Amino acid sequence: MAVAHNTTPDPGGMAHTAIGRDAGATWEGREEAVTMVPTRLGDLRVEVCGAGPPAVLWHSLFVDSTTWERVRGPLSAVRRLIIIDGPSHGGSAAASRIFTLEECAGAALDVLDHLGVTAPVDWVGNAWGGHVGALVAASSDRCRSLVTIGTPVHPLTPRERVRCTLLVGLYRLTGPIGPLITAVSDALLGSHSAVRKPADARLIGDAARRATRKGLYLAMRSVMLNRRDLTSELGAVTVPTLVVAGADDAMWTPDQARAAASLPSRGTCCVVPGGGHVAPLLEGASTLTEVLTTFWRQDRS
Numbered sequence: 001m002a003v004a005h006n007t008t009p010d011p012g013g014m015a016h017t018a019i020g021r022d023a024g025a026t027w028e029g030r031e032e033a034v035t036m037v038p039t040r041l042g043d044l045r046v047e048v049c050g051a052g053p054p055a056v057l058w059h060s061l062f063v064d065s066t067t068w069e070r071v072r073g074p075l076s077a078v079r080r081l082i083i084i085d086g087p088s089h090g091g092s093a094a095a096s097r098i099f100t101l102e103e104c105a106g107a108a109l110d111v112l113d114h115l116g117v118t119a120p121v122d123w124v125g126n127a128w129g130g131h132v133g134a135l136v137a138a139s140s141d142r143c144r145s146l147v148t149i150g151t152p153v154h155p156l157t158p159r160e161r162v163r164c165t166l167l168v169g170l171y172r173l174t175g176p177i178g179p180l181i182t183a184v185s186d187a188l189l190g191s192h193s194a195v196r197k198p199a200d201a202r203l204i205g206d207a208a209r210r211a212t213r214k215g216l217y218l219a220m221r222s223v224m225l226n227r228r229d230l231t232s233e234l235g236a237v238t239v240p241t242l243v244v245a246g247a248d249d250a251m252w253t254p255d256q257a258r259a260a261a262s263l264p265s266r267g268t269c270c271v272v273p274g275g276g277h278v279a280p281l282l283e284g285a286s287t288l289t290e291v292l293t294t295f296w297r298q299d300r301s
Helices: 065-076 101-115 128-139 158-174 178-189 198-210 213-225 231-235 254-261 285-297
Strands: 033-039 042-050 054-058 080-084 121-126 143-149 241-246 267-272
Touching (some): 033 101, 054 101, 065 198, 080 101, 101 128, 121 128, 178 198
Parallel strands (some): 054 080, 241 267
16 A cells, blocks of 8 residues: 655655565665555554564654654664654644544554555554554554553543643633643643753644644543543553653653553563653653663564
8 A cells, every 4th residue: 555755745646665564564775755644533644764563653642743753763773663643733634523542543553554554563652642552452453562651541530630621721712822831841741841851842832833723622622531541451452562651750650650561461661761741752762762672672472
């Protein structure tokens, strides 16, 4: 099926390259491709780069694929990365309605089918992306392994729900104003992020501002307010699973991550530097890269 070998999204007239289980599964060559893939949730921007077995990267709510920039270089040396912008984020089409995690998992499979990826993938998901990956791994044979980073498996607590509902309501009224962006940055990177990690905070803010206002509002409701308990799904995962937490993440603590890692039949936990759900990809990038490549090298038998 289709991968466009161009450097800008171009939904039409694309050359196609199959990614399969045969010799092509090693993806000789390191061409970079960016394309818009039609899915059940609209057109999603997908970037393909690197060489090796396939690995899918799906980001957190509020941000986009730019959050993988500090890990993509070393990861693309050992994997052919399929980097997806979720609906209403980055270069993907804005959602026009509320959607479910099941639909996100289906959209990810739509991407793999469109690209002709028949080999099981190594899934790496950050927060929202981890939720999507857990569903894909639990309900299909399309995952070779699963990594979740800063991915709570429990639903919102009553206190979190009140705070998140206020955030969503404020965003609907005002859009991405400064105080709201600061709140999002602090949630994803840790408190006082603009002072402690100004470059990281700018990256978060820029990604949030790129989203269309209505689209991100619908995504916030779909992904955050409608987040449900994924304990049973994670418990159904049988592939090697790594649950990663930031050492100082108050909303997904190392103890909670260790408990979650006990649910899959082949689960392990790792704690890396970082104070929020996205911080391991930025502040903890070098450690996270080493953790992921070591995990992938382990015997899968």
